[in-house]
Amino acid sequence: MHASSQTFEGQSSGGDIMGDVLPVSVTVILPTRNEEEALGPTIDAIPRGWCEDLEIMIVDGNSSDRTREIALEKDIRVHLEPRKGYGRAYRTGFDVAKNDIIVTMDADCTYPAELVPELVKRLLDDDLDFITCDRLSLAEDGSMSGLHGFGNWVLSFTARMLFWYGIKDSQTGMWVFRKSIFENEKMRPTNDGMPLSEEVKILARRHLGKKKAIEISVPYRPRVGEAEIHTWGDGWKNLKFLFLRRFGLHRTRTEWGGLETNPDSTKNNLPEQA
Ligand SMILES: Nc1nc2c(ncn2[C@@H]2O[C@H](COP(=O)(O)OP(=O)(O)O)[C@@H](O)[C@H]2O)c(=O)[nH]1
Ligand SMILES: [Mg+2]
Numbered sequence: 392m393h394a395s396s397q398t399f400e401g402q403s404s405g406g407d408i409m410g411d412v413l414p415v416s417v418t419v420i421l422p423t424r425n426e427e428e429a430l431g432p433t434i435d436a437i438p439r440g441w442c443e444d445l446e447i448m449i450v451d452g453n454s455s456d457r458t459r460e461i462a463l464e465k466d467i468r469v470h471l472e473p474r475k476g477y478g479r480a481y482r483t484g485f486d487v488a489k490n491d492i493i494v495t496m497d498a499d500c501t502y503p504a505e506l507v508p509e510l511v512k513r514l515l516d517d518d519l520d521f522i523t524c525d526r527l528s529l530a531e532d533g534s535m536s537g538l539h540g541f542g543n544w545v546l547s548f549t550a551r552m553l554f555w556y557g558i559k560d561s562q563t564g565m566w567v568f569r570k571s572i573f574e575n576e577k578m579r580p581t582n583d584g585m586p587l588s589e590e591v592k593i594l595a596r597r598h599l600g601k602k603k604a605i606e607i608s609v610p611y612r613p614r615v616g617e618a619e620i621h622t623w624g625d626g627w628k629n630l631k632f633l634f635l636r637r638f639g640l641h642r643t644r645t646e647w648g649g650l651e652t653n654p655d656s657t658k659n660n661l662p663e664q665a
Contacts, residue, residue, distance in 0.1 A: 399506050416444035416490035421498040422480035425490040428616035430497040434465045436504035450484040459501045459664045469656040478587030486648035495566050500615040502565045511569045520572055521595040521604040524565035526611035533613040542626045550589055556596035558606055560591040581643040585625045586632035599623040
């Protein structure tokens with residue numbers, strides 16, 4: 392049976408049932424822009440004490456609300472990436488993340504943070520390089536509007552047709568992978584916007600293969616806090632990017648990695664939040 396039919400439904404977790412501490416270091420990256428409502432509960436939902444070193448960080452896109460303050464109160468790392476875009480935040484975060492395994496999630500309480508230890512354990516046990524977490528099979532009521540559900544289906548269907556990689560959910564923002572995959576420069580995503588999400592999966596399947604890059608179904612929940620939704624605009628950009636990427640016509644606007652000048656709480660040079 393295909394890997395994507397596997398689910399992590401109903402398996403709650405935490406250090407307790409995991410037994411031994413996993414012998415790895417992990418960075419959880421949360422991109423944020425104005426997530427003051429949902430960031431605290433998202434951070435609190437991430438289990439602690441189940442791996443040797445756990446770094447939790449936000450890559451903040453110049454939030455104008457209390458997002459960065461909340462992160463500092465919760466004692467997690469804050470990296471400020473003033474350049475706009477979801478993809479830009481990750482193209483910086485992937486580079487500045489301290490640890491060997493990277494986990495990504497939105498900072499909006501939609502993804503099952505409680506499953507992070509089990510997903511990492513799965514990566515190690517099965518000697519995988521990349522896990523993408525499908526939301527479409529187990530989405531909870533109210534987590535995706537009809538239009539968003541339809542848009543996700545169109546994008547995932549188009550991605551399957553163009554690339555033939557068999558990924559069910561091309562738009563999920565939860566991935567668990569080894570940071571070392573980026574040592575191969577071809578694995579580095581190029582898009583600074585929402586299309587980075589589909590690009591990451593396309594690259595994983597292309598360069599790591601189906602055995603090392605798998606899809607697992609996880610629950611998906613309604614969002615906390617306002618989304619800056621550009622349903623049609625982002626949908627169109629995602630669709631256009633699939634075709635550009637397929638025919639090699641995509642272009643990189645900015646370079647891989649964070650800027651030296653980006654403020655970071657580990658450098659003690661964050662500006663006061665406006
Ligand atoms: N740093 C940064 N984060 C962003 C930006 N745009 C969105 N985000 C964050 O990226 C995540 C995904 O955005 P979201 O609005 O939930 O998109 P959706 O899940 O596709 O509806 C959230 O945690 C946002 O706060 C941005 O320009 N910069
Ligand atoms: Mg979201």
